[in-house]
Amino acid sequence: MGRSIMATVRTDQKQRALMRAVPNSFSRALASYFGSGPTDIPLAKKQHAAYVQSLLDCGLEVTILPADERHPDCIFVEDQAIVIDGHVLLPVPGHPSRVAEQPPIADFLSRQLNGFQVCGMFGEARMDGGDILRLGDIFFVGRSQRTNEQGIETLRDLLSHLGHELRIIDIPTDKALHLTSISSTPTDKIILAAEGYLTPEDFGELPDDCEVIMMPEEEVYGCNTIGFENGNVLVAKGYPTVLETLKQKGLKPIVLDMDQIREGDGSITCCSIFF
Ligand code: CIR
Numbered sequence: 001m002g003r004s005i006m007a008t009v010r011t012d013q014k015q016r017a018l019m020r021a022v023p024n025s026f027s028r029a030l031a032s033y034f035g036s037g038p039t040d041i042p043l044a045k046k047q048h049a050a051y052v053q054s055l056l057d058c059g060l061e062v063t064i065l066p067a068d069e070r071h072p073d074c075i076f077v078e079d080q081a082i083v084i085d086g087h088v089l090l091p092v093p094g095h096p097s098r099v100a101e102q103p104p105i106a107d108f109l110s111r112q113l114n115g116f117q118v119c120g121m122f123g124e125a126r127m128d129g130g131d132i133l134r135l136g137d138i139f140f141v142g143r144s145q146r147t148n149e150q151g152i153e154t155l156r157d158l159l160s161h162l163g164h165e166l167r168i169i170d171i172p173t174d175k176a177l178h179l180t181s182i183s184s185t186p187t188d189k190i191i192l193a194a195e196g197y198l199t200p201e202d203f204g205e206l207p208d209d210c211e212v213i214m215m216p217e218e219e220v221y222g223c224n225t226i227g228f229e230n231g232n233v234l235v236a237k238g239y240p241t242v243l244e245t246l247k248q249k250g251l252k253p254i255v256l257d258m259d260q261i262r263e264g265d266g267s268i269t270c271c272s273i274f275f
Helices: 024-028 041-057 096-112 149-162 217-223 240-248
Strands: 003-005 016-020 061-065 082-084 087-089 132-135 138-143 165-170 183-187 190-194 211-215 232-236 252-256
Touching: 016 041, 016 096, 024 041, 041 061, 041 232, 041 252, 061 096, 082 149, 087 096, 087 149, 132 183, 138 149, 149 165, 190 217, 211 217, 211 240, 217 232, 217 240, 232 240, 240 252
Parallel strands: 016 061, 138 165, 190 211, 232 252
Antiparallel strands: 003 061, 082 087, 132 138, 183 190
16 A cells, blocks of 8 residues: 655654655645645645655655545645544544545554554544644644534543643634644744734643744744654745744754645645654
């Protein structure tokens, strides 16, 4: 099934990544926020390949599932499964066109994380994994166009079993898709968030050694980053304040050209599931 590329195995929670190849149908990806639809599929594939390489360079083991031409959005695997401490929550994605992307991802993760709990979502519950943000033991969930109350309650049940806290953040749905479209945690102590979309108060009281750093509204896309334990941080090209902020925090940014992925409303985190 998946193409597996072995690299050095890490010991933190991001030692492996699951991704999915870019389909030729990617030009038909849903796009209502950051983008108006990808226009250059060969370039999208090149940008995706550079992203894969950056994960390998960071020492991860990366598995890339084959693209599914019937699902233009299939590269955005983050939305399809939420892995928490080795447990997997398989949400019902909030957009009907994306529901059938899930089975190969569910199969793969169930096999990889054999022995851990896999939970599903039932009834009216809906959630996209892109609405989940983790800062240490605190989880934030976006109440968005894709994630509803029932979905949030399912996540809350899982987190309470695992001893983690959940806080709900209302997403400004007129201008943002997901919580991770407008914020991220480049380290376990830092939340990056965009002015005009979120405020520090939205995240509630944080441990003394944690902080919310606000970025200018026009750099909202750059607020989505992926941090690794050794200080490497993937960040999109073209967001100077974000880049400078990461450097000032002593982190090591790895800059990726995400232009064509952005045209499909996808950010850096959307293309991977870490486990
Ligand atoms: C969608 O609208 O579902 C895709 N075009 C973009 C999904 C981006 N995923 C994410 O933010 N986690």
